[in-house]
Amino acid sequence: MSGYRLDNGGLIDRSEPLSFIFDGKSYSGYEGDSLASALMANGVDIVGRGFKYHRPRGIMSASVEEGGAILTVGAGRFREPNVKAPTQPLYEGLIATGQNAWPSVQRDVGRINDVFKRFLAAGFYYKTFFGIRKGTKDWMIFESFIRKAAGMGRASREPDPDKYETAHASCDLLVVGSGPAGLATAKAAAEMGKDVILAEQDFALGGSYLSRAGGIGEAVAAINGLREAGVTILPRTCAFGLYDGCVAGMIEQVTDDPGLHGVRQRMWVVRPSEIVLATGALEQPLAFGNNDRPGVMQANAVRTYLNRYAVSPGKRAVVATTNDAGYETAHDLAMAGVPVTLLDARDMGPDAPEGVKVMRGMVPVRIKGSHKVEGVEIGMLDDEGYAKARDTLSCDLLAVSGGWTPVVHLTSHRGPKPVWNDDIHAFLAGPTNEPIRCVGAAAGVYDHDACIASGKAVAAGEAGPVPQAGAHPALPLYEIKSREKKFKRFVDPQHDVTADDIRLAEREGFVSIEHNKRYTTLGMATDQGKVGNVIGIAIMADASGRTIQETGTTTFRPPYSPISIGALAGRGTYMHFRPVRKTPLHDWNMRHGAVMTDAGLWKRPWYFPRDGETVDDAYIREMIAVRSTIGLCDVSSLGKIMVQGPDAGDFLNRVYVNGFAKLPIGKARYGVMLRDDGVVYDDGTVWRMSETDFLMTTTTANAAGVMAKLEEFLQTRWPDLRVQLTSVSDQWAGVAVAGPKCRDVLAAVTVDCDLSDEAFPFMGIREAKIAGADVWIARISFSGERAFEVYVRGGKAEAVMDALWDAAKPMGGELYGTEALGGLRIEKGHVAGSELDGRNSLQDMGLGGMASSKKAFIGKALTQREGMLADDRLQLVGVAPVDSDKRLRAGALLDSRADMVDHGLGFITAVTDSPELGHWIGLAMVRGGLAEWEGKELTSYDPVRDGNTAVRVMSPHFLDPKGERMYG
Amino acid sequence: MIRIKCPFCGERDHSEFSYGGDATVEYPALDASVEEWNKAVYQRANPRGPHREYWHHLNGCRSWLIVERDTLTHEVGTAEFAHPGLTEALK
């Protein structure tokens, strides 16, 4: 119990106490606390357990780089794992639990791993499981063990109850970070008239202002200045990635308690003209013995807890530093009344702050204490970087400053690799041509006033800062090696990677930093190497006798900090993930008992069950009605494109394989179009309404694609054609009126419309009126029966449908859906989406005769390729079971051999029970087609459903091959 | 996120557009030979660096555009109407 609250100061509201629960125990903190500062103020030392060895872990930092205090926040379906306690603002009723520990972080039985630690060295998993074959039972047992042991907190298995949204913004300048440099940049730019957005990942604005004694007042003044200058300020908003075109992705934590309808997180997509990164620098740890014990912290974080949260992390402190930063921490600790000794690894440095004992040339060698810091053994470095313990200092806090690493992750997202700077021993952003600049500590400038100056200069368009070593240059020290008994020296505390792991991996041949990282998992935890990366590289450089520049750094990729998938999805979940398209007759269909099915984004009636009917009962009844009396079907989802202009006929002639230029006015024609490569693309009918007006229908699935393709032809290939295209798919509703009584139905609802064969022949079109609405009627048939399709404006669709249904119902008519529609087209051998799978030629579909020999059309040339004409291509056939009681299954494979070879000779694409024929039938694609197989038997292989069924191959035109029903 | 300056609509996110293929391909006449069509459809270069591509402003004005894009850096340059007469017609 080391940490405690100070009596005065801090950016906390002592009049607003908040209670919270950690691992089942109740505590209290204040408004303005982070979860970490509140735990610390309550004297909680051990807040988590290590990932591999389950060693006790405490709070190490005050921000996103936290490697120790990683907790699960919330309960039940609201639980969120891997929350870094310093980034979580405290709120009333917060529930947090420790991770990687059972039964609790205080008494974790998994710590036995620490005793067997030699088995868990670098590459442990790779080596241990090398001999086990993946997919075997052994592997599965081990895998479940690994997954359990390696888990870093558990997400709720329930659907995410939180709401998210996406916001878009544009501005002249985006500033990331609200420390001295960021605030100075934003203010200067706003005063020059620029539209500025400033994002700060922390829940409090001010960055390093808040860590300084007296800095809170300065921060408040600076932020008020920004508000006056009109800057848009987004606190608790993490810029997680930079993308092409100077676009930034940011996640705003809107609130922790969104209530029933509120938004918890908001994703910002910001498109600034310029970006300034004032992302600061991360303080580096040092690798020495047991440096992961609770009580070892970043020196600068100690200042943050003292000054921002008014919490002292310890009662007796030692500060170990390689640079001047440690002096400020020692000073602030002394001011708070904490006895403090400063170890400076250098032989020189600033004067000792008041009340601080400075020991120069001294480094920490090993922490004493098995669960938390009880003291530190100190010593002097020899020429080879080893140190021997010569003294022990008693303390409960060791504040460490191993120098600074500028946060260059975001520039790295754009490609430029960070470049090592020997003056300040740090990686800086690589050069870029994009309008992205770094200021302040992100540019390697650590002095407070210099940070402010750099922000002003860059805002004014002047050169960025040049980092300088200063009067007392930092000592590039990363690890304090020891020749004595080995203690773990952690490099990446989150993934439990030690200095020895990195050396071991290097000895084993992982000499590339990218390989070493993956083998040891260095920097692959949720902090993405914020803490351990540079030390890891330095240790590798040392082990391989290279410089850090030669060793290089790994690539930083988005996101800078972990983000929830929900935030990326925004509102695009469930039904909002894909829009639902409803036809103008959707409600009418629903009122008449339709069961709906999805056809792409469309909802279409699948079948119309009567009391207790299954889908099979219903579609058979619907098919019988179409064949014997009359059926009505909503076909509004078909693509409909108006093709207009003096060259429209010529255009259609080029697009379809068959001729359209000479299509008479008042007639429709079935057409097929190919792709450039000769493969069948789409089919439909085209109606000629006047010399220059055509209505093209497409399949439901290809409506958008055909439109885009036609636009491409007109704009890129044939710009001289005078043709206008308009999609009218959503404007017009369509109803198929199919069956022997279709004339009777239309006669009942139209006036002065001669429906006789002479006046209205097959493929004729004409205008008429139904229920007072203007309609187009075409005599076309998909079912093979005599049929019409009636097209009407969407707004009048229900009235027209009512009239048609009132006429059809007394005649024994039925409504039919896509299931019956499919059955009817299979009986006729009409191809549809399941056959047109993007691989077939016209000949494969049995439509070779449609292609005009008198004109050229898209795809014609490449249909003449040898492979497109081969006899053994998959070609359309019909199949029926030899035993007529058997059913067929779409997707079943076909073969002639007793045991199927590879994928057989073909497959069944679509099946239906045919009430007309009294048995099941199917369409299939078979190698060699009818020429090879007509009248012969094949076996349908369907091992997971019905097993094997003998089928006979026949013409796909099962019913009325001459079309007497349609024409008659 | 690539941003494309549509000459009609202005600068927009690439999510409004759909990629439409290599704009340097010259498609032969419809009655040209199999060999010529084979060359146009299948014999494509895969250039490293500046390239001319078709992009369709699908969720915008529906213009087919010729966009200069560097395949190495993703840098997007000019965007102009693919239709040769459109720029003049819109003046």
Ligand SMILES: [Zn+2]
């Ligand atoms: Zn546009």
